[in-house]
Amino acid sequence: MAGTLRPENVGSSQRVIGWVHRRRNLGGLYFLDLRDRSGLLQLSFGPDWTDAASLEAVREIGSETVIAAEGEVALRPDPNPELATGSVEVRVRTLRVVNTALSPAIPVYRTPEEDSPSEELRLRHRMLDLRRPELQRTLELRHRLVLDARNYMSARGFLEIETPILTKPTPEGARDYLVPSRVHPGEFYALPQSPQLYKQILMAAGFDRYFQIARCFRDEDLRADRQPEFTQIDVEASFITPDDIFAWMEGLMASLAGVAGIEARLPFPRLTWRESMERYGSDRPDLRWGVEIRDWTGVLAGSESTILRAAVEDGGRIRGLLLEGGAVLSRREIEVVEAQAKAVGAPGLLWLKSGPEGLSGPAARFVSEFVAEELGIRRGDLVLVAAGPDRVTSPALSAARAAVIAALGLPREREEAWLWVMEFPLFEEDAGRLLPGHHPFVQPHPSDLETLDHDPERARGLAYDMVYNGAELGSGSIRIHDASLQERVFRLLGIGGEEVDRKFGHLLRALRVGAPPHGGIALGMDRIVKMFTDSASLRDVIAFPKTTAARALFEGAPSHVRSEDLAELGIRPAEE
RNA sequence: GGGGCUGUAGCUCAGCUGGUUAGAGUGCCGGUCUGUCACACCGGAGGUCGCGGGUUCGAGUCCCGUCAGCCCCGCCA
Numbered sequence: 020m021a022g023t024l025r026p027e028n029v030g031s032s033q034r035v036i037g038w039v040h041r042r043r044n045l046g047g048l049y050f051l052d053l054r055d056r057s058g059l060l061q062l063s064f065g066p067d068w069t070d071a072a073s074l075e076a077v078r079e080i081g082s083e084t085v086i087a088a089e090g091e092v093a094l095r096p097d098p099n100p101e102l103a104t105g106s107v108e109v110r111v112r113t114l115r116v117v118n119t120a121l122s123p124a125i126p127v128y129r130t131p132e133e134d135s136p137s138e139e140l141r142l143r144h145r146m147l148d149l150r151r152p153e154l155q156r157t158l159e160l161r162h163r164l165v166l167d168a169r170n171y172m173s174a175r176g177f178l179e180i181e182t183p184i185l186t187k188p189t190p191e192g193a194r195d196y197l198v199p200s201r202v203h204p205g206e207f208y209a210l211p212q213s214p215q216l217y218k219q220i221l222m223a224a225g226f227d228r229y230f231q232i233a234r235c236f237r238d239e240d241l242r243a244d245r246q247p248e249f250t251q252i253d254v255e256a257s258f259i260t261p262d263d264i265f266a267w268m269e270g271l272m273a274s275l276a277g278v279a280g281i282e283a284r285l286p287f288p289r290l291t292w293r294e295s296m297e298r299y300g301s302d303r304p305d306l307r308w309g310v311e312i313r314d315w316t317g318v319l320a321g322s323e324s325t326i327l328r329a330a331v332e333d334g335g336r337i338r339g340l341l342l343e344g345g346a347v348l349s350r351r352e353i354e355v356v357e358a359q360a361k362a363v364g365a366p367g368l369l370w371l372k373s374g375p376e377g378l379s380g381p382a383a384r385f386v387s388e389f390v391a392e393e394l395g396i397r398r399g400d401l402v403l404v405a406a407g408p409d410r411v412t413s414p415a416l417s418a419a420r421a422a423v424i425a426a427l428g429l430p431r432e433r434e435e436a437w438l439w440v441m442e443f444p445l446f447e448e449d450a451g452r453l454l455p456g457h458h459p460f461v462q463p464h465p466s467d468l469e470t471l472d473h474d475p476e477r478a479r480g481l482a483y484d485m486v487y488n489g490a491e492l493g494s495g496s497i498r499i500h501d502a503s504l505q506e507r508v509f510r511l512l513g514i515g516g517e518e519v520d521r522k523f524g525h526l527l528r529a530l531r532v533g534a535p536p537h538g539g540i541a542l543g544m545d546r547i548v549k550m551f552t553d554s555a556s557l558r559d560v561i562a563f564p565k566t567t568a569a570r571a572l573f574e575g576a577p578s579h580v581r582s583e584d585l586a587e588l589g590i591r592p593a594e595e
Numbered sequence: 596g597g598g599g600c601u602g603u604a605g606c607u608c609a610g611c612u613g614g615u616u617a618g619a620g621u622g623c624c625g626g627u628c629u630g631u632c633a634c635a636c637c638g639g640a641g642g643u644c645g646c647g648g649g650u651u652c653g654a655g656u657c658c659c660g661u662c663a664g665c666c667c668c669g670c671c672a
Contacts, residue, residue: 045635046628065629082622099632122623126606130633133621134607139664192672212672239671240596362598362668447672458672556665567665 022058024104028092033109035060036087036117038150039080041128049077050108053088054127056155061095061108062088073114083120083127083147089113123147138558142572145563157560160279161548165232167278168252168544171271177228177254182217184210184234190514190522192458193237196247204589210236210248213541215458216526218255219498222537223529227257232544241567243556244490244546248565254495255539261483264495264540265289265439268485271542272437272492279551287437292479295440296409300417302443305489306436308424312338312416315404318393323385326369330406337406338416341394342423345401346372352426353380353401359422360405365415369404373397421489438486445471445480446511453512457482460505460526462497462538475511485542490550495540502530 021035037055049064064077068090080086090111099105124143125136127150135141141148148154169179188195188209195209211217213235221229233253241247252271256263269285276283288306295302298311315338320331327337348356357368371382373396378386382404386394396402403419405412445463446453453475455461461480463471471478482496499505505527509519519527548560558564565571585592 041632043631043634044628045631048629048631050631050634052632061632063630067629095632096630097632101632105632122605124605126622128633129607130621132633136606137602137664139602140606142664189672193670215672237671240669242671243666245671364668455672460672566663568663570663572664 020057021053021055021060022104024060024092024107024109026094026106029094029107031092032089033092034087034089035062035109037085038127039082039084039086039120041082042077042080044078049074051077051080053086053109054150058103058152060104061099061102062090062111063093063108064111064114068110068112070113073111076114076116077111080116081120081122083123083150085117085120087115087117127151139566139572142558142564142566145573149562154559157548157552157554158562160552161544161560163278164275164548164551165544167274168271169232171274172230172252172254175228175267177230177256178226179231180221180226180229181231182211182214182221182233186211186217187525191455193239196236196238199588199590201588212237213251214253215460218253218539219460219526219534219537220529222255222257222498222500223532223534225535227535227537229256229539230254233541238569241565241569244549246545246557246561246564247569249557250544252493252542252544253539254541255537257535257537259497259536259538261441261481261497261538264483264538268493268540268542269437272485272487275547276435276551281551282435283437284435287439287485289439289441291442292440292444293442296413300413300415300420301489302440302484303486303489303491304417304438305421306438306486307431307433307488308420308429309432310340310342310420310424310429312340312413312420313394314338315394318390319386319404319406322390324369324382327385327404327406333408335407336409336412337404338412339402339404340416340420340423341396342401342403342427343397344399345423345427346374346399348372348401348423348426350380353403356403356419356422356426359418360403360415363414363418365405365407365411368415368419369406371396371402371404373400373402436486436488439483440486441481441483442479443482443484444476445478445482445508446475448476455512456480457494457496459508459512459514460496460498462499463504463508471507472511481538483540485540487550490546491543492546492550493540493542495538497536497538500530500534500536502527505530 021037035053037053040052040054040059043050047066051062053060053062064074066074088109088111090109092107093110095106095108125140125147127147185198185208188207189212193212198208200206200208214231214233218229231253233251234248235251236248238247269287273283273285292302295304300312314336316331316336319327319337331337353370360368369382371378371380371386373391378391403423405415442464444456445461447456457480461482464479464481467478480496484491485493499508506519545557545560549557552560554560563571563573
């Protein structure tokens with residue numbers, strides 16, 4: 020391999036093959052950087068050591084052409100410390116052009132100052148973009164992570180079992196990708212949103228430790244951290260508690276982090292969902308910074324602000340953030356932070372700076388020096404205040420927390436912040452209707468079983484998320500293994516009678532024939548690679564990703580099909 | 596479904612309040628050059644200004660629509 024040659028190879032004859040990365044033509048001498056997966060290697064060509072035909076050939080060679088060269092490894096008079104092979108070169112005797120390349124539509128080589136070509140072009144010419152060392156390294160790391168995950172799980176007795184890609188549509192949750200059946204016109208398969216039900220049925224079947232590197236599909240609108248098809252490390256086990264899952268997954272993450280050269284201190288800290296929302300306003304707080312939300316209802320409820328008083332009278336609370344030294348932010352900078360809170364639905368933030376001339380800002384009118392002291396404000400501090408129900412203030416303060424940390428450029432208190440968030444609410448309410456907080460198979464918390472029917476909104480589930488640096492890397496739960504409890508939960512969700520049978524009959528049949536207690540988790544493989552490589556987008560960790568409109572630009576999917584093909588599937592396009 | 600940003604040479608970008616031959620860097624083509632490594636130097640070609648419509652004497656520039664890419668809200672059990 021070209022990138023592996025070192026001074027100890029000097030004097031040996033080598034044959035190397037790869038791509039023309041860059042070429043330098045000095046008239047009589049030519050230098051050419053050869054690239055393969057292992058790295059770059061300089062080839063030199065000159066009349067004293069290169070045959071005439073090869074010298075002629077190198078004159079005309081273009082970048083990205085595939086060449087084979089043969090010659091002697093020699094020390095370079097002037098080494099290049101930026102290359103691993105920088106102290107040697109191959110002095111080429113003969114050169115063979117293996118396959119000429121058209122001038123590339125986007126450059127593979129870029130100078131450090133040069134901006135990337137647009138994402139659109141990078142995706143359209145994916146084979147060129149993937150030649151870049153960064154993406155080569157990322158995909159190699161991804162391979163090593165997946166391999167490590169398989170070895171880790173296998174070593175602990177977990178069996179990798181494949182589950183169907185053509186499955187039954189899921190009634191709730193994300194939109195399914197549907198696949199028409201030719202044999203049964205008018206009927207459809209769905210691509211799996213996850214192997215959730217299959218892995219539970221595998222538990223019922225007695226495969227007490229299962230895992231799978233599973234492809235999942237969800238037809239929802241996309242984001243930088245969301246792709247329509249993505250990969251999960253899917254795990255399920257029988258006769259276990261959440262602690263078993265935590266221990267296995269902490270070990271797995273420590274092992275994966277080790278592969279990526281990242282620290283994972285065990286055990287991961289744990290927060291209940293309630294506590295996480297209280298202290299950080301989010302179910303996936305970024306604990307690289309310690310800033311916490313405070314409850315100032317007691318101190319500020321009696322203030323002269325009608326906004327604050329009204330919020331409390333309506334049953335809300337007054338909560339906020341205290342940023343030491345935050346008064347350096349200008350009004351304009353604080354308004355940018357406030358905009359982030361507004362973007363998630365807050366009417367606004369009240370704020371207060373404690374400067375050399377005393378208190379200033381919109382909240383200064385009703386906060387006396389005395390109250391400021393009670394809040395713990397000192398000279399140079401900034402306070403951001405939100406008032407209202409928790410469902411408004413929590414997201415607002417979470418967004419404001421991230422924005423103000425960024426605005427102040429606060430130093431991280433740790434580089435790697437791992438976390439379990441547990442005891443998620445079993446249900447969430449939407450327009451008077453109960454929806455599953457996670458999915459409908461989560462085991463209710465044992466302490467909440469009795470009150471489940473008359474106070475379902477307060478019920479907690481044995482569900483947990485793994486969080487790393489503010490990103491949700493995985494999510495799981497202990498599942499319901501008792502058919503009658505499962506039916507109770509379906510009833511609370513408004514799924515009853517014949518509908519249960521039609522949608523979940525296969526699950527209930529499995530639970531009724533001796534299903535063991537079981538639970539599991541699914542980790543987002545793509546997100547793990549994204550976080551470990553500090554990539555800006557999931558598109559940078561997937562070989563062939565889709566655009567935000569779910570298009571594949573390289574091959575051009577989705578695409579129209581012939582009407583005969585549709586007719587065979589019993590499908591008629593809707594009239595425009 | 597909603598909001599925002601972007602679209603000008605192969606690529607990355609500039610183009611002020613509308614004004615006559617739309618520029619730069621890089622890549623590409625040709626030439627000079629024997630130790631370069633972002634080689635250097637000289638010369639050249641290369642543009643439906645995303646697309647459609649409108650306003651105007653005149654549109655890359657203003658307006659409307661549309662397509663594409665990106666970011667966010669909703670959505671993602």
